[in-house]
Amino acid sequence: MMDKYTKLQMVGIYAAITVFxxxxxxxxFEMFMASLRPLEHLFRSPYQFxxxxxxxxxxxxxxxxxxxxxxxxxxxxxxxxxxxxxTMIFVVPAAYAYARLxxxxxxxxxxxxxxxxxxxxxxxxxxxxxxxxxxGLLNTYWAMIVPGVAFLIxxxxxxxxxxxxxxxxxxxxxxFVDGASRMYTLRRVVxxxxxxxxxxxxxxxxxxxxxxQFLFAITFNQQRELQPLPAGLFExxxxxxxxxxxxxxxxxxxxxxVLLIFLFLQKYLVAGLTAGxxxx
Amino acid sequence: MRxxxxxxxxxxxxxxxxxxxxxxxxxxxxxxxFAWLLIGPAMLFIAVIVAWPLAETIRLSFMEAGLGxxxxxxxxxxxxxxxxxxxxxxxxxxxxxxxxxxxxKLILGLIGATLLNAAVPGRGLFRVLVMPPWIIPMAxxxxxxxxxxxxxxxxxxxxxxSLGITDGPFEFLAxxxxxxxxxxxxxxxxxxxxVTLFFLAAMQGVSRxxxxxxxxxxxxxxxxFRRITIPQIMPVIVSMSLLSAIFTFNSFEIIWILTExxxxxxxxxxxxxxxxxxxxxxxxxxxxxxxxxxVFLLGVFxxxxxxxxxxxxxxxxxx
Numbered sequence: 001m002m003d004k005y006t007k008l009q010m011v012g013i014y015a016a017i018t019v020f021x022x023x024x025x026x027x028x029f030e031m032f033m034a035s036l037r038p039l040e041h042l043f044r045s046p047y048q049f050x051x052x053x054x055x056x057x058x059x060x061x062x063x064x065x066x067x068x069x070x071x072x073x074x075x076x077x078x079x080x081x082x083x084x085x086x087t088m089i090f091v092v093p094a095a096y097a098y099a100r101l102x103x104x105x106x107x108x109x110x111x112x113x114x115x116x117x118x119x120x121x122x123x124x125x126x127x128x129x130x131x132x133x134x135x136g137l138l139n140t141y142w143a144m145i146v147p148g149v150a151f152l153i154x155x156x157x158x159x160x161x162x163x164x165x166x167x168x169x170x171x172x173x174x175x176f177v178d179g180a181s182r183m184y185t186l187r188r189v190v191x192x193x194x195x196x197x198x199x200x201x202x203x204x205x206x207x208x209x210x211x212x213q214f215l216f217a218i219t220f221n222q223q224r225e226l227q228p229l230p231a232g233l234f235e236x237x238x239x240x241x242x243x244x245x246x247x248x249x250x251x252x253x254x255x256x257x258v259l260l261i262f263l264f265l266q267k268y269l270v271a272g273l274t275a276g277x278x279x280x
Numbered sequence: 281m282r283x284x285x286x287x288x289x290x291x292x293x294x295x296x297x298x299x300x301x302x303x304x305x306x307x308x309x310x311x312x313x314f315a316w317l318l319i320g321p322a323m324l325f326i327a328v329i330v331a332w333p334l335a336e337t338i339r340l341s342f343m344e345a346g347l348g349x350x351x352x353x354x355x356x357x358x359x360x361x362x363x364x365x366x367x368x369x370x371x372x373x374x375x376x377x378x379x380x381x382x383x384x385k386l387i388l389g390l391i392g393a394t395l396l397n398a399a400v401p402g403r404g405l406f407r408v409l410v411m412p413p414w415i416i417p418m419a420x421x422x423x424x425x426x427x428x429x430x431x432x433x434x435x436x437x438x439x440x441x442s443l444g445i446t447d448g449p450f451e452f453l454a455x456x457x458x459x460x461x462x463x464x465x466x467x468x469x470x471x472x473x474x475v476t477l478f479f480l481a482a483m484q485g486v487s488r489x490x491x492x493x494x495x496x497x498x499x500x501x502x503x504x505f506r507r508i509t510i511p512q513i514m515p516v517i518v519s520m521s522l523l524s525a526i527f528t529f530n531s532f533e534i535i536w537i538l539t540e541x542x543x544x545x546x547x548x549x550x551x552x553x554x555x556x557x558x559x560x561x562x563x564x565x566x567x568x569x570x571x572x573x574x575v576f577l578l579g580v581f582x583x584x585x586x587x588x589x590x591x592x593x594x595x596x597x598x599x
Binding site: 003005010013014016017020021023024025026027028030031034089090091093094096097098101102103104106109112113116117118119123124125126127128129130131146147149150151153154157181182207210211212213214215219229230231233244247248251254255258259262263266270 | 309311312314315316317318319321322323325326328329330332333334336337340388391392395396398399400406407408409410411412413415416417418419420421423424425427428433434435469472473477481523526530532533537551554555558559564567568571574575578579582
């Protein structure tokens with residue numbers, strides 16, 4: 001058959017995949033190894049590939065070195081959930097409009113939304129800093145939630161739109177003919193049908209919201225108790241020394257929530273995220 | 281943005297002739313009004329949090345502004361940048377950073393997607409294993425890279441020492457050249473999974489019939505890859521490279537955590553320079569001028585790129 005590989009080709013493919021995965025996974029592997037080593041072994045020179053006394057000690061010590069660690073993880077998850085919730089409230093109606101309705105400036109406004117993607121990063125931080133200061137939102141959760149929502153709305157609309165387009169139109173039309181209002185149709189007919197898509201897009205937004213916190217946190221928030229994990233982690237870099245093993249343990253603990261969510265939903269996520277790209 | 285114009289567009293959309301439907305439509309909202317009600321909140325939010333600050337940035341770029349007050353200085357901020365050799369170097373460095381990093385991401389993404397598309401046992405698992413750098417917070421991934429690049433305790437320097445490539449510990453982030461390329465590698469690491477995933481999805485969208493026809497005609501794997509796969513996924517390659525270029529140009533966290541733009545500005549790209557100027561030194565006016573230049577450069581780049589995209593789509597057909 002066409003897809004049959006010779007033994008040699010198989011070996012070649014697996015070897016190449018291995019090299020590729022080593023590049024991708026090496027940092028995680030090293031972080032894990034570092035988290036298992038006692039601190040004094042980390043600082044042993046010359047470099048040792050193997051330590052005799054691996055232990056999970058760092059995973060319990062880390063809560064004492066940085067007492068607020070639990071709080072940071074909570075903050076990260078809380079901010080990500082709030083961002084996701086708010087983003088979806090804005091995204092769902094808009095995505096429906098772009099998927100189903102015809103209206104003036106449809107393409108132009110969609111282009112504006114997508115253009116927002118160009119301004120991620122530090123470009124808007126200056127006025128945003130001042131806007132948030134004027135509104136009295138600096139050093140609150142809102143300072144990290146509000147910009148987070150703004151930068152995820154475009155992606156959310158884009159993803160959900162391509163999902164909604166796949167739902168058959170007939171059901172909506174039937175409801176409409178039966179005298180249901182547009183809002184009722186959206187709420188009672190479209191949304192229940194779109195639940196799987198909402199979950200996929202919601203998860204994608206959550207992952208994005210969890211990932212993007214660092215910049216907003218270090219710029220708009222100085223209050224330690226509100227700091228999300230990516231910013232709080234740097235407290236392991238102390239005045240005297242860096243407790244690398246605990247920092248790695250905390251980092252790995254902190255990415256566990258997203259990794260688990262991703263693992264559970266990866267099949268749907270991958271399909272959902274790439275749907276737009278392939279169709280176009 | 282110009283929402284008020286929408287409300288007058290109440291023309292009936294009645295293609296359906298059924299009179300009962302027409303009657304109900306009269307009672308209910310017209311399609312354009314309803315649509316604008318739906319996108320309105322999102323539009324408003326983006327306007328306040330993105331569009332208005334963008335306008336503010338442009339205004340501030342003509343000001344001498346700090347924590348105190350602001351004063352109109354005309355084009356002085358731009359004049360300073362135009363005269364600054366350091367700033368010219370930063371622009372060149374930023375484009376070099378972008379082209380190098382995006383180029384590597386595209387090549388690795390293409391290789392990765394081809395490998396993960398190969399019909400071998402275990403590919404489902406491999407596909408999952410490629411994703412982590414993309415889905416975890418960049419800041420956390422960079423902590424991993426800080427550790428790898430550490431001269432005394434990192435595995436890279438350790439391996440080099442035991443292989444005898446270097447005598448002593450090598451601090452990857454301490455020298456201009458090595459810091460720059462180390463940051464590129466870390467950036468490629470973050471960006472490759474997304475590129476790989478989209479290329480893979482595009483490859484799976486290519487019709488099998490094409491491959492089978494070519495196979496029947498005796499075309500080898502390499503020929504099929506070159507003459508079928510690449511042309512078929514070309515539109516995705518082109519749009520992905522624009523997206524990736526924008527992300528890479530704006531890549532801040534990676535550089536900030538690894539080097540904060542150092543050593544001696546070796547990794548200072550435009551975005552890092554902007555951040556340092558504005559947030560680090562509270563020079564809002566000078567920072568804004570830099571931000572405007574970023575938007576301008578990205579805008580010009582994107583427009584040029586979209587022209588290329590048009591040509592590509594015409595050549596390969598919009599699949």
